[in-house]
Amino acid sequence: MSTYRDRLAALRRTLAENRYDGFVVPLTDEHMSEYVGSYAQRLAWLTGFEGSAGSAVVLSGEAGIFVDGRYTLQVRDQVDGTLYQYLGVPKVQIADWLEEKVGPGQRIGFDPWLHTRGWAEATGKRLAAKGAELVPVTDNPVDRVWTDRPAPSAERFEVHGEALAGQASAEKRANIARWLGEKTADCVVIAALDSIAWLFNVRGRDVSRTPVALAFAIVAADGTAQLFTAPAKITPDVVAHLGPDVALLPPEAFVEALMALGKAGKTVAADPATCVAAIFQALEAGGARIVEARDPCILAKAIKNPVEIAGTKAAHVRDGAALSRFLGWFDREAPKGALDEIAVAEKLEDFRRESNLLKDLSFDTISGAGPNGAIVHYRVSPETNRKVEQDSIFLLDSGGQYLDGTTDVTRTMIVGTPTVEMKDRFTRVLKGHIALATARFPVGTRGSQLDVLARQFLWQAGLDYAHGTGHGVGSFLSVHEGPQRIATFGGGDEPLAAGMILSDEPGYYKTGEYGIRIENLVLVVPVEVEGAEQTMLGFETLTLAPIDLRLVDATLLSDMERAWLNAYHARVRETLTPMVPEDVRGWLAEATRAI
Known part of the structure; x- marks a missing residue:
């Protein structure tokens, strides 16, 4: 598909085949990152917009692209105005626009790995008031039509030692353990990539210009942790650096681990700003008690x-x-x-x-x-x-x-x-x-x-x-x-x-x-x-x-x-x-x- 018009048409065909009347395409990844790896550049691939913040909504007959004041000029240079209506946030939000456009019985899809639970709940309520439904998808329709989509980066972790970090990872995890005690929680889910890099004193090459590595983590109240990342990204030096208190698991095990926490009767802290809706869905499916709290790394890292x-x-x-x-x-x-x-x-x-x-x-x-x-x-x-x-x-x-x-x-x-x-x-x-x-x-x-x-x-x-x-x-x-x-x-x-x-x-x-x-x-x-x-x-x-x-x-x-x-x-x-x-x-x- 050589043109953005072709890509938009292909997405609309896929939506129609799966009985969706529209789909929301944000510029983020499973970690709610500002800058994302090439595999997650869905908005740029679909529309041509190369800014660092924005979203698009594709309906069967029209589409809109939402950017803030930093990109008012850029979006007009990069995105075809005959394909997308230019919309400025915060004046016009996605929910505002959708509320005007949808009708009874319509189904608007969203990828729960790319949105927060708060956004999904608020937008879903707005659509429900119009008789429409916001529907989580299990297979992102953009990925289906993006046939040459890059794979997630396979670059290896790099140790960022205490001489540069100024504090050992074990000490940082001990501080989080104390924080969990104050919250009366058994563990916390860490999803933000820079938080993971800071917490474990590691860096990576998975995102251009930002030295982070693709991973999720669960930190327990005893200071131990589970780190979910592709095994090929881990070297013996990194294993030695992380030590025996950090268990390494493949990313495919993450959802299962979240569900297991609930089945074990655990109380789990999670940040609604950085943990996507899919994480909360998995925790709820397992029956976990959830404590919503800001990622404990954020202020400490700042x-x-x-x-x-x-x-x-x-x-x-x-x-x-x-x-x-x-x-x-x-x-x-x-x-x-x-x-x-x-x-x-x-x-x-x-x-x-x-x-x-x-x-x-x-x-x-x-x-x-x-x-x-x-x-x-x-x-x-x-x-x-x-x-x-x-x-x-x-x-x-x-x-x-x-x-x-x-x-x-x-x-x-x-x-x-x-x-x-x-x-x-x-x-x-x-x-x-x-x-x-x-x-x-x-x-x-x-x-x-x-x-x-x-x-x-x-x-x-x-x-x-x-x-x-x-x-x-x-x-x-x-x-x-x-x-x-x-x-x-x-x-x-x-x-x-x-x-x-x-x-x-x-x-x-x-x-x-x-x-x-x-x-x-x-x-x-x-x-x-x-x-x-x-x-x-x-x-x-x-x-x-x-x-x-x-x-x-x-x-x-x-x-x-x-x-x-x-x-x-x-x-x-x-x-x-x-x-x-x-x-x-x-x-x-x-x-x-x-x-």
């Missing part, structure tokens, strides 16, 4: 220990040196007119790889020239590849995966001469970035309470951006990690705690012209505030790379903002000068000059 903090700082110095070398190269080459987006992304990766310590990128580089920079999560392809033009803005969002840390940084560069408007917008974004970076807040403050700090200067001009301001970041793990977030929508309710790493990334996007984003990673740290009557926290900036001073309108900066920018650039210069070649040092000195 609060980095001293070894992880030291590692991520080292990774950021290394990464900053590579990025600064790249920025100097870009400044020389871009005005010549020969560069394009793909060449820029490849060159930056080359600089990062020269350390011989880069394991992978932390996500596909967002390399956006001119109007492509206005597409928030733009992904360059041969079809969209643009030349870097004179007097234009270039947006570059990139990151690296190193054994000791994960980086994520965005820099916006001018090629030639910026307009007055460009400098105004860039400076407003910078002011918001500084306001968040310098925030002081009491213990218990949530990210949602801080989000306005980054937007305030854009709001003063009637401007805004359609994405969150900050996301959590893992330690040689997911570049997007919860539960911490800085946003007023879609999260941000987790109190920030010392040891958490987040991004600080306000932006501005003018459709069809340019995009601006300034992103550093920051570490939540305790701060001393004179006269403070409670414990206070703040941010320590981790990312080290010049911010393009040619886009700054210094007249718009306060004395404090100017002092912050100068101090930041002095730190960048002092830290990175010994790390870059002699021929880059002059450029670095100029790029970080005081203003």
Whole structure:
């Protein structure tokens, strides 16, 4: 099937043959992952959409694709509007759209291994009110028509030892055992891939850009565990690392093990956000008593220990040196007119790889020239590849995966001469970035309470951006990690705690012209505030790379903002000068000059 029209038609035929009036196709996997392996890229295969979040609903006569504000432009570039209606979430949810479309007796299918129980129950109720039914499928109809679908990755586990992890897996499991005692539960199901990687101190190569391995786990109240994964993925080194308290079983045994827990009268904790509906179905089928609780790895994983903090700082110095070398190269080459987006992304990766310590990128580089920079999560392809033009803005969002840390940084560069408007917008974004970076807040403050700090200067001009301001970041793990977030929508309710790493990334996007984003990673740290009557926290900036001073309108900066920018650039210069070649040092000195 060479076209998306053909694929859609084939899916509709399969649905009709099995008496389904529609089917929901999410972009996730059996672990509710944000980034998924190639075998789970059903949405991209069916529609052409390559963003990291979205869903489609296919009915017999029409179809819709649902994306958030980050992908408003991208979805129109990648998905045929004659095949799919473009729908924006959270304004329009799948259940809203289906409720309008379905009628009595209609059957809408969903794969219970790709949805949460909460979603299935809520959507099912909405459809039932219209006389329709949400039906779990045992065989995903997309997989039936995707004849050349890749197999799940067979890559092997890799040991991530205590020297990098900072805490033994046995100690982590002992902490979970204590947590289970508090919940009066016998065991907990762990389904999130980054939680499994963190808990067992292992990493993998099963998902592009995210060093995780496909597996499920059940951890018991005595600290022992069962790890379900393909036997070929396990090496003798991994067996020795996991030790005798971790039993290794094939993935086919997982459902049977869940059902056996109920038959044994066990009380089982499971996270309704990360354990899919099929897991709850198996537990209920066996008769288990279920305790719904957040995955106990999530908060523990988010609060980095001293070894992880030291590692991520080292990774950021290394990464900053590579990025600064790249920025100097870009400044020389871009005005010549020969560069394009793909060449820029490849060159930056080359600089990062020269350390011989880069394991992978932390996500596909967002390399956006001119109007492509206005597409928030733009992904360059041969079809969209643009030349870097004179007097234009270039947006570059990139990151690296190193054994000791994960980086994520965005820099916006001018090629030639910026307009007055460009400098105004860039400076407003910078002011918001500084306001968040310098925030002081009491213990218990949530990210949602801080989000306005980054937007305030854009709001003063009637401007805004359609994405969150900050996301959590893992330690040689997911570049997007919860539960911490800085946003007023879609999260941000987790109190920030010392040891958490987040991004600080306000932006501005003018459709069809340019995009601006300034992103550093920051570490939540305790701060001393004179006269403070409670414990206070703040941010320590981790990312080290010049911010393009040619886009700054210094007249718009306060004395404090100017002092912050100068101090930041002095730190960048002092830290990175010994790390870059002699021929880059002059450029670095100029790029970080005081203003």
